[in-house]
Amino acid sequence: MIHLSPGFADPVLDAQASFRAILEAMSRPGRIQRMEARITPPAPLCSAAGAALLSLADADTPLWLDAGDAVAEWLRFHCGPPITSEISAARFALACGVAPSLEALDVGTDEDPQLGATLILQVAGLVAGDGWRLTGPGIQHEHRLRVLGAPAGFVAAWAHNQALFPRGVDVLLCAGDSIAALPRSVTITEG
Amino acid sequence: MTQSETPSPHAARQKWMAVLARASAEDLAARLATLPPLPAPETLRAPETGLVMVRGRAGGDGDAFNLGEMTVTRCALRLGAHVGHAYVAGRDHAKARLAALLDAALQDSALHATCMQAVVEPLAAAQQAARATEARKAAATRVDFFTMATMR
Numbered sequence: 001m002i003h004l005s006p007g008f009a010d011p012v013l014d015a016q017a018s019f020r021a022i023l024e025a026m027s028r029p030g031r032i033q034r035m036e037a038r039i040t041p042p043a044p045l046c047s048a049a050g051a052a053l054l055s056l057a058d059a060d061t062p063l064w065l066d067a068g069d070a071v072a073e074w075l076r077f078h079c080g081p082p083i084t085s086e087i088s089a090a091r092f093a094l095a096c097g098v099a100p101s102l103e104a105l106d107v108g109t110d111e112d113p114q115l116g117a118t119l120i121l122q123v124a125g126l127v128a129g130d131g132w133r134l135t136g137p138g139i140q141h142e143h144r145l146r147v148l149g150a151p152a153g154f155v156a157a158w159a160h161n162q163a164l165f166p167r168g169v170d171v172l173l174c175a176g177d178s179i180a181a182l183p184r185s186v187t188i189t190e191g
Numbered sequence: 192m193t194q195s196e197t198p199s200p201h202a203a204r205q206k207w208m209a210v211l212a213r214a215s216a217e218d219l220a221a222r223l224a225t226l227p228p229l230p231a232p233e234t235l236r237a238p239e240t241g242l243v244m245v246r247g248r249a250g251g252d253g254d255a256f257n258l259g260e261m262t263v264t265r266c267a268l269r270l271g272a273h274v275g276h277a278y279v280a281g282r283d284h285a286k287a288r289l290a291a292l293l294d295a296a297l298q299d300s301a302l303h304a305t306c307m308q309a310v311v312e313p314l315a316a317a318q319q320a321a322r323a324t325e326a327r328k329a330a331a332t333r334v335d336f337f338t339m340a341t342m343r
Contacts (some may be wrong), residue, residue: 006235
C-alpha cells in the first residue's frame with residue numbers, strides 16, 4: 001500500500017478558492033496567482049499542481065501523468081480520474097519531468113474546441129516582469145513572464161499550437177504554490 | 192485501490208467491515224473504550240454523506256434496474272501504514288469515523304487480535320443473536336397451508 005496523504009482540508013472551500021485562482025490565471029495570461037490551499041501532495045507533485053488537479057480532475061476527465069504511482073494513487077483516491085497511458089486520449093496531462101510535446105495532446109475539433117486538453121506543467125520557478133513577452137486577449141499591453149526550467153523549444157512549439165486556434169492546448173504552469181496560465185489565444189515572443 | 196493481496200484477507204476484511212457497518216456508533220464507542228487507546232489517526236477523507244444508487248436484478252438473471260437511492264456516509268483515515276475505509280448506511284459521521292478507525296486497526300497485525308476479540312467478535316455475536324431472534328419470531332407466525340387443508 002502506498003502512503004496516502006490527505007487532500008484539501010476543506011474540500012468545498014479549498015476547491016472553490018483553487019478554481020478561482022485558476023480562473024484568474026486563465027483570464028490574465030502570464031500573471032502569477034497564488035494557490036491558497038495548503039496541501040502536501042506526494043513527491044514530485046508541487047502543491048499548486050496538486051490543488052489544480054484536485055479542483056479540475058474528476059471521473060469524466062482522463063488523466064495522463066508522468067509523476068509515478070504515488071501521485072496516481074493519491075489522485076485516484078481523492079478525485080478519481082481515469083489514468084490513461086495514451087496521452088492523446090487525456091483531457092488533462094500532468095508533466096513533472098520531461099514535458100510531452102504539445103502536438104501529442106488532443107487539440108479538440110473545430111466544432112468542439114473546448115475538448116482540447118490542458119497541460120499542467122510543473123516548472124522550477126515563475127518570475128514576473130522579465131523573460132517572455134506575452135500579448136493577446138486578457139492582456140492590455142504586454143505581460144512579462146520568466147519560466148525557470150521551461151521545456152526546450154517551447155516557444156516554437158507554442159507558435160504552432162497557437163496557429164491551430166480555435167483548436168489547441170492550454171497550459172497551466174505550476175511552481176511551488178504559484179501558477180500562471182497560457183491559454184491557447186496568447187502569443188509568446190522571446191524577450 | 193491496487194493491492195497485491197490474496198483473496199482470503201479480502202474475505203476476512205469484508206466480514207469485519209460488514210460487522211462494523213451494521214453496529215451503532217454507541218456500541219462501537221463502548222467496545223473501543225475497553226481497549227487501550229489507539230494512536231491518533233490522520234484523516235484522509237473526513238466523513239461525508241451522499242447517495243448511492245442501489246441496483247437490483249429480478250430472479251438473478253433479469254436485467255439490472257435501479258432499485259433506489261440510499262444515504263451512505265463514507266470516511267477514510269490512516270493509522271500508521273494502514274488506511275481504514277468505512278461506508279455505512281445513514282448519516283452518522285461519528286459511526287463512519289469509528290468504523291474506519293477500527294478497519295485501519297484491524298489491518299495492523301499488532302492490533303488485529305485484540306480488536307477482533309474486544310470489538311468485532313462480540314458485535315458479530317450480538318448481531319447474529321438479534322437476527323436469530325427475529326427469525327424465530329417470524330417463524331412462529333408461519334402458516335402451513337398443507338396442514339390447514341388436512342385439518343378440515
